[in-house]
Amino acid sequence: MSSNRVVAITGASAGIGRATALRLARGGAAIVACARRVDRLQALVDEIVAGGGEAIAIAADVTREADMTRFVAGALERFGRLDVMICNAGFGIYGTVDSVTADQMRELIDVNYLGTFYAIRAALPVFRRQTTGHVIVLSSIVGKRGVPYMGAYAATKFAQVGLAECLRAELNGSNIHVSVVFPISTETEFFDVMTKASGHATRAMGPRQDATDVADAIARAIDRPVAEVYPYRKARGLVLLNAIAPGFCDRVVKKWGRKPITAPDV
Numbered sequence: 001m002s003s004n005r006v007v008a009i010t011g012a013s014a015g016i017g018r019a020t021a022l023r024l025a026r027g028g029a030a031i032v033a034c035a036r037r038v039d040r041l042q043a044l045v046d047e048i049v050a051g052g053g054e055a056i057a058i059a060a061d062v063t064r065e066a067d068m069t070r071f072v073a074g075a076l077e078r079f080g081r082l083d084v085m086i087c088n089a090g091f092g093i094y095g096t097v098d099s100v101t102a103d104q105m106r107e108l109i110d111v112n113y114l115g116t117f118y119a120i121r122a123a124l125p126v127f128r129r130q131t132t133g134h135v136i137v138l139s140s141i142v143g144k145r146g147v148p149y150m151g152a153y154a155a156t157k158f159a160q161v162g163l164a165e166c167l168r169a170e171l172n173g174s175n176i177h178v179s180v181v182f183p184i185s186t187e188t189e190f191f192d193v194m195t196k197a198s199g200h201a202t203r204a205m206g207p208r209q210d211a212t213d214v215a216d217a218i219a220r221a222i223d224r225p226v227a228e229v230y231p232y233r234k235a236r237g238l239v240l241l242n243a244i245a246p247g248f249c250d251r252v253v254k255k256w257g258r259k260p261i262t263a264p265d266v
Contacts (some may be wrong), residue, residue: 005020005029007029007089008072008075008119010115011035013037013040013046017086020219024215025051025053032075032079034206035059035089062111065121065122076126082133087136087138089115093152094149112156113160113163116163128176131176134176137169139160140154141239143158143182144161164180168227182233207232214231235262
């Protein structure tokens, strides 16, 4: 599965990005990994190479368009082509809409949305020249249905979805695919980062999944491209419920949404 493909992954040093890099490398893909933490990136590459795979690490910041251009150029220099761009880098902030600061909102937009936008912009000219390629955007189930205290984060995830849907329509009829992945709460260091950024801890009341489950779903989508990927299949039900009865869905997500362990000042 995914053999002989060259796959670029942003935010590959930890969490879903790292799990996906390892999963795809086992399937025979060559990995081009980027993140800001060079030591973790190199550890990932060393693990892939030790297992008989191919990988390179490129230190890059997704909030800098020039870095994303350099990231794609590094893939081409090493492997001669690029088959898949996985826009994975992102982080979250927890809080009521009026407690998240404007600076925090700007940082979320810079990383989660503009980071995705820059990575796609860098990859698209290559895909157009090749007449083939695949953009995969890591959104979240809150990019389909917002939950309490995640408004700022959800806004950036919805923005990713809007961008991907427009791009998919623009590319309709070509051999360039666009997929959006909608994970539920996933066991990664995402929550440690969110706790630090938010100033207080939270816990998810609903179901959870492992990063390897998301990686497996991404691998399947690369082999058989689809528009939307739900690693936790029951999450589709929430999307359907919200479309049919959004008011009732408000009550559902309020019950099962993220709860503060240390209450924020509101």
